[in-house]
Amino acid sequence: MNIFVGGTDTSAATIIWAMTGLIKTPNAMKKVQEEIRDQVGNKGRVDEDDLGKLPYLKAVLKETLRLYPPTPLLLPRETMKSCVIEGYEIQPKIIVYVNAWAIARDAEYWENPTEFWPERFLNSSVDIKGQDFEFIPFGSGRRNCPGMSLGLATVELALANLLYSFDWELARGMKAEDIDTDVLPGITMHKKNALCLVPRNYLCT
Ligand code: HEM
Known part of the structure; x- marks a missing residue:
């Protein structure tokens, strides 16, 4: 059940957000398609x-997860003992949320943070695995996402x-x-208005 709940919704949302970012940024769409088609050739599938x-x-995928992390507040966690973070005292047994969405758009760490x-990420050491705290779409620490690689x-x-x-x-006229x-409320961040795109079969043209 964990695999279905944790794994399907998040992965589906990521694909839709990636297509949203790419269709809104035609130069990135062109570049990623050229890379894939150059590298894969005519064999018919990746x-x-x-x-x-x-x-x-x-x-592209990292940039998608930076701007549109599928679980923007990670999962709610409960503190085990009191601690002080930047002068704020946090009591034990308090539910805390980490706003990974806001962290990944913080202008202190990101140039042009709202731009796709x-x-x-091309020549950057910032990785997705939870060691770089400005970018934690899979969380961090011992309870981070166990399904990250999958x-x-x-x-x-x-x-x-x-x-x-x-x-x-x-679509015509768009x-x-x-x-x-815009997003729907919920623990997983889904696009509020469906993304409607028209596919043209590249392999048959
Ligand atoms: C793009 C895909 C995915 C994203 C962005 C994602 C993101 C996350 C995040 C942010 C958390 C919370 C981490 C924290 O609180 O520090 C989490 C937890 C979890 N994820 Fe994922 N996830 C993805 C795919 C998957 C897949 C494929 C699976 C299973 C096959 C999975 C299973 C879980 C489970 C079981 C937890 C709870 C872990 C715990 O509480 O110890 N996730 N995920």
Whole structure:
């Protein structure tokens, strides 16, 4: 049950947010599709073995998880003993939330924090695994996400195949700026208004 609850919703939301970020940023869409198609060639699908050759795709995914972390407040946790953080005293047995969404948009740590700009991760040592506290979409510490590797592999593979096989267009009359990033309330951050895109089969053209 943990695997279904923790693993499906988060991975699905990540794919939708990645497509949202890419359709709103055409130069990133072009660059990631070129990388995938150059590296994979004409074989008709992206396999798990290809993912290691796709650094820009990985940067796109990190940028997606930075701007749109599927669990923006991580999971509620209870303090075991009192502690003081930056002058604030926190009592034992208090429910605390960590606002990973706000941390990942903090202008003190991120240049142009609200911009979807995957290049920021290309020559950066900031990783996703919970050691860099400005970027913790999977949490940190002993109760961080146990499904991180599976989640990343699932999302990378699905996203790579969507971007490899299809060119994506906006519905007739829509402009990129019409695509909003409003969210529904809930522990997992889902897009409020469905993302409607038109796929064109690249492999058959
Ligand atoms: C993109 C995909 C995913 C994201 C962004 C994500 C994110 C998170 C976050 C932020 C937490 C809370 C960590 C904390 O409080 O410090 C968490 C916990 C958890 N995740 Fe994930 N997750 C993803 C995929 C998965 C997958 C694929 C599975 C299982 C197969 C999974 C299973 C769990 C479980 C069981 C917990 C609770 C761990 C605990 O409380 O000890 N997650 N996840």
